[in-house]
Amino acid sequence: MREHSELNNPVGNVDAYDKVGSLATNIADGFTLVAVGDLIVSRALTRYQHAGFDQLVRILHDADVTFGNMETSIFDIRRFDGSPQAEYGGAYHVSSPELGPDLKEMGFNILSYANNHTFDWGVEGMRETCRALEQNGIVYAGVGENQSQAGSARFLETPRGRVALVSFASTFTPMSRACDPAGEGPGRPGLNTLRLKEEIAVPLAMLDNLRAVRDALPNFNSVNSDPSPSRVTLAGVTFKTGEQVGYCYQANPSDVANILRNVRRGKQFADFCIATNHGHEPGNWCQQPPDYEQAFAHKLIDAGADAYIVHGPHQLRGIEIYKGKPILYSVGNFIMDDLRTPVGADMFEEHGRDPRIHTDAEVSVEEMAKQEETELGFSDPIFYESIIVVSRFEHNQLAELRLYPIDLGHSKRFANRGIPSLAAPEKAKSILARLKKLSRPFGTEIAIENNVGIIKR
Template identity: 25%
Template sequence: MKKEVRIALYIVSIVCVILLGAAMIYAAHHGGSIRQKDSRQTAATAGTEAAEDSKDKNGESDLKTSDKTDGKNDAEAGKDAASEDADKKIGKNTETTDVTEDTTLMFTGDVLFANSFKTNYDAGGIDAVIDNGMKELLVNADITMVNEEFPFSNRGTQMEDKQYTFRTDPSYAAALKKMGVDVVTLANNHILDYGREALSDTFTTLDGQGILYAGAGDSVERAQEVQVIEVNGKKYGFLAASRVLPVAGWNVESAVPGVLSTYDETRFVNAIAEARSQCDVLVVYVHWGLEHQEKPEAYQRTLAQKYIEAGADVVFGAHSHCLQGIEYIDGKPVFYSLGNFVFGSSIERTMAVEMVVDKDGAISYKLVGAKAENGKTRQMNELEQQQLNDYINSISFGVTVQDDGTVTPQ
């Protein structure tokens, strides 16, 4: 081979090596990952979505036993489910970044996937259950939390001598993801309606969806474990417990799996104090009070004081199935009950609470009014929102709800 040809080939090979190296360097800096809208990572890998459209329509009332004859066996729903919202990922102990923007959290009250929900969801998906305005608020929030007032399961034995018992096929867990839910409280008086098998299935189903759960577990330690989500460089912790249990045996200290009880508040108060050092913002969600009563019981206010003193930044309540008032204790708000959110065919008034944490750690709260008609929850219009603001002002303690729904202490 002529000398000139060898030199030319040598030069070409050097150029190819340089171009290949440049391409690798560019790929390392620009290619490798899909940008998330925040720092959260999912506990479950994205894959095929859970089956959504379980056809189990029936003519029972929403307040009758739910799913007693549900014969579907969708065992994979809790194992191989994935979020349709790929940029809304959650998990514990993820890497943090510098805080450069505000973080938004949304909280709602009781959620029950029973007959009105199923009828609407089977017919039109999540858009037939929640209107677009409210759905977007929940989905676009960095973290959304609700009270899940039922187990996900097709197993278990219905509790005897209990007026209302609930159970929902695990395939419907996909609806929680479509609502933007990241964490739920299971500490309530319906989560063991079908026994411990159904509660175990609920854990599996939520794990499969990448949804965290607080207030129940397969051990005392798990039930009282703070659930942590990191967003924008801050750790947000979530704890839950119930002061309403049908029988003492539901207490996780009596048998497992079970619910964390706060009849004797000592364990829960200690859990709050321990969690305080593990997160920047600590949220407590408790099941308490009397049904259909707009004023909290004296014991609720006493417990709230203890929770705040132990380290809670905010306390949310449920169980009354109606809204209760708001109170600031030592500068921290207590929302005694958020009422029903997706629960039956009609809800006269309810609300979500928007909690915004700015980059400096300052926290603000805003009420977003809602109501349900024909099983669909929708955001209130301006007039309805003002009426809600006035109503909450009338039942609260030293609190002002401004025209835009912002909540401040007087």
């Protein structure tokens, strides 16, 4: 195990740190963690003969910890007391109650639940989903009746060690953010968030042009102008000087402090700690993480996390090994079986469809087409190519990552699309070649053996 001095101890006082407990990893040899991405699934899958799906289920079952991101709600729409929210995460994801036991049957035992779809169906949908997961013995994190609950680590007991999970989201609907009580004001149910301030970097000449546009607008009040000559706010967007055009992010210091404290606390009560974020920044079209995230990921590891797992962009991003700990900047999608019914009247209206004439599936196809016009949309095959990551630890150190390429069936008809299977050899090579390229800037080399990617410590 590592010495305390190697951990960049966030407690700040070594004596106090020793009394509270070590942040070192403390798992039995052979400990394995399986990580997959978004679970957008509306029905039970294990009871049917979906080609190749049983092979993946065996991989999930062979691990001590099997992790995914819960990006839907579970309830019986016929008995549901809530309603589709006016503010939703881009679509109304809903799954039948049979999904709860089916997730357990697949092998999942720990899930993140903080994301932009957590509140598609309001606090009632969140609570129903939590009950469904609890009834099936699946540990989840990232939501609660107030911020303290939503931000706290949740724990999974395994034969090789106790595992903590801290879940948060940098992409979320504003009304879904949890808060704590203050004075006589009660707390607010919701999810654990990492608020980001977004700015756009542009060369100086562009900034001068933007300032000229801003100053020429009617009713411009010079009192509200940006005090810095290196920034211009126009139509609610802040631009700043930079060498090239791009998105820049600053993480909210209070949110960062809370997340790091909860990671530290989680590790103090566990043998292994997972930190996980659901973030789409700077957009689903992008294959690189946002500019803030690498430094933030390192802080999470320094605070006690043994793995940092990101999901949200719906496609793969690179892998980094930092201080012997895996950082997965996006594990993409695992299931996109989005046969959502109903989708909610707001989605029909947004896409110019009439629920008396058109069907839910037609709205979904229209949504994909609209996204294709504005960015890399979900009709692109890249969103249906992903991986299963299996991390194995020996002597409390990462020994190996195995990357199994999967194919979610982009070419299949709508009713069968989105269910994963191991990718065919040529597609597997293509997926791994792309992941190798994306991981190289982080100093990570991926070997390929029998169409499986391998990263050795």
